[in-house]
Amino acid sequence: MNSALVKQETVTLWKKNFSSFWSIFRENTMGLIGLIILAIFALMAILGPYLVDISILTVDGVTQVMHPPTAGYVLGTDDLGKDILASVIIGSRVSLLVGLAATVISMVIGTLVGIVSGFYGRAVDTILMRITDVFLVIPWLPLMLVMAALLGPSLGNIIFVIGITSWAGTARIIRSQTLSIKERPYVERARAIGSGDGHIMLHHILPNVFPLIFANTVLVAAVAILSETTLSFLGMGDPTQVTWGMMLHFAFSMGAVSFGAWWWLLPPGICVVLVVLGFTFIGYALDEVLNPKLRRRDQ
């Protein structure tokens, strides 16, 4: 609605808002480090196929097996002679994709449940929040494992399973904020001018909980990527895809530990840790930027 009104100056306003946001964000060392880490991994994922020759990952029997890092193989090779560096780069694509897609699912469900629950209250709230409680109290790892095992190992299923098990915390946060916003006078005013429930939720409550969704997304993304790795490591991943979790899985099951092949185990592990760290850093930084109470005076 009223798109013409919005479009005209939206661009300049966005620029204005973004530059003021950026000026605070860039003061935040933690946030900057997180951003740089993620930017590197994002570049790696996007440019992956151009950086490495995918054919290295096919097994042709000529290459050297379990080779420690040398000039030819910067990070060595695995038990099938696949290049570890190439695997890590290609694996970042699926790992990030799964993490982000699962985050989107999780945020959509969490926001929807949170707003509807907080807005309608009463029976709706009770039912939705009890369901949320179930997802909160059930240990998520076994739940994910059971679901992944039932649905079968495919990329879509992994995304679905992670998304469906990680929305509960978001729903709780969004609900509590909705409870506070729906009592504000402008919501009453919106109702007085004849707005329906859907309209109020979409146009009055959603824009007000948006900073919360934004900050939460980053933290959920970190958990989602970690979950993907965990599932794959435990053998519930898609064996046809190269992901960091699958690499760890094969490294572990093929005895990389007893063989002493540290070059096979460490790179994917370090990548996962760095990406999760990057998201977490940005999450904390966003919290500081978007929450004026946490801002330091000199900023």
Place this chain on the structure above:
Amino acid sequence: MKLLEVDNLTTYYKLKEGYVRACENISLQLDRGEAVGLVGESASGKTTAALSLVKLLPENAIIKAGRIMIDGHDISGAGEEELRKIRWKEISIIFQGAMNALNPVRRVGEQIVEALKIHEKISDKEAIRRTAELFDQVEIDPDRVREYPHEFSGGMRQRVMIAMAIACNPKIVIGDEPTTALDVMVQAQVLQLLENLRRERQMGLILITHDLSVVGETCDRVAVMYAGQIVEDGPTEKVFSDPAHPYTRALIAAFPNIEGERNLASSIPGNPPNLLYPPGGCRFHQRCSEAKAGCRDIEPAITELAPGHRACCHLLQGRVKV
């Protein structure tokens, strides 16, 4: 035919302890282009009475009785769907505290466009054009429709609320303390604006306020409320110059006077009664300086002092002029 006729409107709030009799037997009339002031202390039921007209009440409110006629059309039995159409097209509200009645994260213009589009089937472009027009009418630069509420001053926000209230050309506007949080200069501007709009558009205006000077400046008639009841109503000049009810007299005396000697205005001793357990007889008898024995037990009847000037007090029984 009057524009608005309200008969014996009674609204209670249901609490665990019982019913709060927030407003009882309210009767009001309003002509086209007329302004009626609804005055009284805080918690005297002014806002409840006004919001009962459009049924914008908290969930625990119950409209016990009463008939509301707009243009001869009875809306007391209207359902939620019908009411949504009546609100804003027929009766609209200027909300108390404009500071909070605008959504801080949405553009001011958008929020008026929203009101227009809910009630009229018009294109975005048309709605934006109308919004700019409305801004012009409330004397705000139409270019500012794209700004956010925090970029507006208090007086301007109140103007925006007025623009929103008149967006769909309502016949009646209820102003719920529209100038309470503003300084006197801005207050005067906003009241002048309301006055002009009312005359131009022949709107009926119900002005809720506890500021008698505002009523004196803008309202043709005034209704004084005490403890959920209208104790006196009549032409503003008549009520102010010759108040019939002891409460009206006390209220006028309690109003500070800028001229003359420096002394504190006389307040009314005691507090308004708890409407959960309203006192018997006349509700004002505990605080009334002229109360007699009968005031405690017998509820006073309405006395018509002059055409259109009525009050509700035992002391008037002797001086009926009709």
